[in-house]
Amino acid sequence: MKRLLTIALILLPFLSNAQDHRALHRQAIVIDTHNDVLSTVSMRGKKLDSDLSGQTHSDVSRLLRGGVDVQVFAIFCDERFGKDTAFKYANIEIDSLYEIVRRNPARMMMVSTPAQLMRAVVSGKLGCMMGVEGGHMIEDNPAYLDSLYKRGVRYMTLTWNNSTSWASSAKDETSHTVPNPASGLNELGRQIVRRMNALGMMVDLSHTGERTFWDAIATTTKPVIVSHSCVYSLCPHRRNLKDDQISAIGRNGGVIHMNFNAGFIDSTFDAKMALLSARHKGEIDSLAALKWTDYEIEDRLVAKYKGEVDAIRPPLSMLLDHIDYVVKLIGVDHVGIGSDFDGSIIPPLGLDDVTALPNLTRGLMQRGYSAKDIRKILGGNFLRVFAANQPGK
Numbered sequence: 001m002k003r004l005l006t007i008a009l010i011l012l013p014f015l016s017n018a019q020d021h022r023a024l025h026r027q028a029i030v031i032d033t034h035n036d037v038l039s040t041v042s043m044r045g046k047k048l049d050s051d052l053s054g055q056t057h058s059d060v061s062r063l064l065r066g067g068v069d070v071q072v073f074a075i076f077c078d079e080r081f082g083k084d085t086a087f088k089y090a091n092i093e094i095d096s097l098y099e100i101v102r103r104n105p106a107r108m109m110m111v112s113t114p115a116q117l118m119r120a121v122v123s124g125k126l127g128c129m130m131g132v133e134g135g136h137m138i139e140d141n142p143a144y145l146d147s148l149y150k151r152g153v154r155y156m157t158l159t160w161n162n163s164t165s166w167a168s169s170a171k172d173e174t175s176h177t178v179p180n181p182a183s184g185l186n187e188l189g190r191q192i193v194r195r196m197n198a199l200g201m202m203v204d205l206s207h208t209g210e211r212t213f214w215d216a217i218a219t220t221t222k223p224v225i226v227s228h229s230c231v232y233s234l235c236p237h238r239r240n241l242k243d244d245q246i247s248a249i250g251r252n253g254g255v256i257h258m259n260f261n262a263g264f265i266d267s268t269f270d271a272k273m274a275l276l277s278a279r280h281k282g283e284i285d286s287l288a289a290l291k292w293t294d295y296e297i298e299d300r301l302v303a304k305y306k307g308e309v310d311a312i313r314p315p316l317s318m319l320l321d322h323i324d325y326v327v328k329l330i331g332v333d334h335v336g337i338g339s340d341f342d343g344s345i346i347p348p349l350g351l352d353d354v355t356a357l358p359n360l361t362r363g364l365m366q367r368g369y370s371a372k373d374i375r376k377i378l379g380g381n382f383l384r385v386f387a388a389n390q391p392g393k
């Protein structure tokens, strides 16, 4: 009996700690600013409100089980869509989300204002927000911005990997694949940023080139978001932010939401992935010949060679390092989470899918963050910027 008591006393701190992180995660308002499941799954005929375990990182039930209060779903199409097709496609995706929410009134609701967001939190339903990923989806037409805003879209990433006629992307600026790679925002681009400010649609600077980033920071009168990017100093990827950019977000009052993608958090990952790809070159070449895109091919590799991929995935601690870095540089008010789940990403070990999100909260607790600061990171900071972007503020 005495021995049992001793074992129980030894285990107690661990047990109570485990309960603590789950309780804190449950109590916090958890907001993920970027998930691609709508475009990668729902639009391919799979039902987001069915059990997609083993096939995706997320579905409605797992989002709720992972403690997500509000999910911003990316409205996305790639550069193969353009004039007369991209905006139409955006609306079809928006329709698909409305339809899913309509089918699930007991566990989902649309959110387009901070007040609605709080209603979703109180009711325990999954609050569903929308962010357009890629300025090409408005087809150079500012009137389409207004239309998307009316349908509930609350942020737009000025570019995806492709530039628009008015903003250059990180991919094009760094690979010099546009006629004027140093273009940044032109007059139409500045007009679009100002219109977004007036409407209350948050400006998202993930995917934009540095020139566009600085032009947008100089133009916006509202705090911006970076919906799914990490720290360049820790992992020099073109999708991550350099220190001067991070500091600028701090001065702007914005929030950088950390992307869970291994290639953005671990500077050694892309080389390891390249070795893995080299081992399967024949298969990749034949898929490329069938006109599969790079990310479709990578998704196939990840699913088929799971053991090989798991062996090179970084630990969760590396993602926490990015959070620590931003906090040290500009403070805890400017960090959030933008998982990029189901966006052709390979998450770190310990974050296999959205149900593992409490592990992130545990990791933050283990690093000594207070409950108050963890609540800010998990969603409070986004909520502040969302409120500050309301029209008339």
Ligand SMILES: [Zn+2]
Residues within 6 Å of the ligand: 133, 207, 228, 343
């Ligand atoms: Zn993206």
